[in-house]
Amino acid sequence: MSTLSISGLNVFFSTEDGPLHALKDVAFEVPERKIVGIVGESGCGKSTLINAILGLLADNGEVRSGQILFEGSHELTQLSKVEMQNLRGPRISTVFQDPMGALNPVLSVGQQMVNIQYRDDASKAQKAARAVEMLQLVRIPDAESALGRYPHQFSGGMKQRIAIAMALMMEPALLIADEPTTALDATLEVTTIELLKDLQKKIGCSVMFISHHLGVIAELCDDVVVMYAGEVVERGTVRDVFHAPGHPYTRRLLECDPARQTERTRILPTIPGEIPDLRARPQGCVFAARCLQQHLGCDQPQVEQNLGHDHAARCNLADEVSNQEVSA
Numbered sequence: 001m002s003t004l005s006i007s008g009l010n011v012f013f014s015t016e017d018g019p020l021h022a023l024k025d026v027a028f029e030v031p032e033r034k035i036v037g038i039v040g041e042s043g044c045g046k047s048t049l050i051n052a053i054l055g056l057l058a059d060n061g062e063v064r065s066g067q068i069l070f071e072g073s074h075e076l077t078q079l080s081k082v083e084m085q086n087l088r089g090p091r092i093s094t095v096f097q098d099p100m101g102a103l104n105p106v107l108s109v110g111q112q113m114v115n116i117q118y119r120d121d122a123s124k125a126q127k128a129a130r131a132v133e134m135l136q137l138v139r140i141p142d143a144e145s146a147l148g149r150y151p152h153q154f155s156g157g158m159k160q161r162i163a164i165a166m167a168l169m170m171e172p173a174l175l176i177a178d179e180p181t182t183a184l185d186a187t188l189e190v191t192t193i194e195l196l197k198d199l200q201k202k203i204g205c206s207v208m209f210i211s212h213h214l215g216v217i218a219e220l221c222d223d224v225v226v227m228y229a230g231e232v233v234e235r236g237t238v239r240d241v242f243h244a245p246g247h248p249y250t251r252r253l254l255e256c257d258p259a260r261q262t263e264r265t266r267i268l269p270t271i272p273g274e275i276p277d278l279r280a281r282p283q284g285c286v287f288a289a290r291c292l293q294q295h296l297g298c299d300q301p302q303v304e305q306n307l308g309h310d311h312a313a314r315c316n317l318a319d320e321v322s323n324q325e326v327s328a
């Protein structure tokens, strides 16, 4: 069973210039105990996807069709506000780029970590002990006295690790991490990623990890979902997608990635051109205008092509593309 199973998801925003089709027929799985990376340039629908899962779409947004099945039994698109609130936090938790979104500047770290456990019957001392244990797991030095300190007394890297500790404290089934290491320097990024991987294994949760950083995705994730203009253009194991990409967009991302030649890149490589206007989606392939592999079928809607076990790409040429060498 998958922790999260998304199928046929279509999200629209109403705008002054008409309906904007932000997510189109999105489908993928987040298997139990797996880390799934979501990659795609700005405006591809990553935040919309997260918000749709969390039931936090902007007022002008609407899930028009599709399913978001959580733990096989909760159909998230059908839950009431209260039911969703009860899942958010304890069962589906989040970490964002800015840890201060999760930390309250006027409460000590200990108070906040005890407060999170409000649903628990344990005594206050037990809750504090649990907080210490979590802080130790995220390698905050002198965890016991750290409980009495306030967020501003910690460095950026430590604040992010505290936010991770808070997100995982209630042992959620799913952690959604949106660019959690983007604001950190390269060394801290590596340690934070290692930590996240250790904790994920220990807790046994699934993770959806959004990142621009292809190197981090390759290191951390089991599976990867490549998004372009609100569509999943490719999905599969990191191994399959990075070694034999079947979509020209994935191939361009990998080929443009300076990490392939020298060192890691902190931003997604740039590909000439722009994402199409999502208010007037092209009839055919969404990537056609920027694609180097033009052929006759590009003006037709592209069907997801199966490239092997759980590896698929939305390009009629996928078979051919995946057999090309990935050039550095």
Ligand SMILES: Nc1ncnc2c1ncn2[C@@H]1O[C@H](COP(=O)(O)OP(=O)(O)O)[C@@H](O)[C@H]1O
Pocket (backbone or CB within 6 Å): 013, 014, 015, 020, 022, 040, 041, 042, 043, 044, 045, 046, 047, 048, 049, 058, 060, 061, 278
């Ligand atoms: N509240 C909104 N109203 C109208 N358009 C929106 C709204 N939120 C996002 N969009 C549009 O939806 C598309 C996807 O945006 P987003 O999910 O933020 O992408 P990403 O997180 O990948 O950068 C973009 O075209 C963006 O302009």
Ligand SMILES: [Mg+2]
Pocket (backbone or CB within 6 Å): 046, 047, 048
């Ligand atoms: Mg975003």
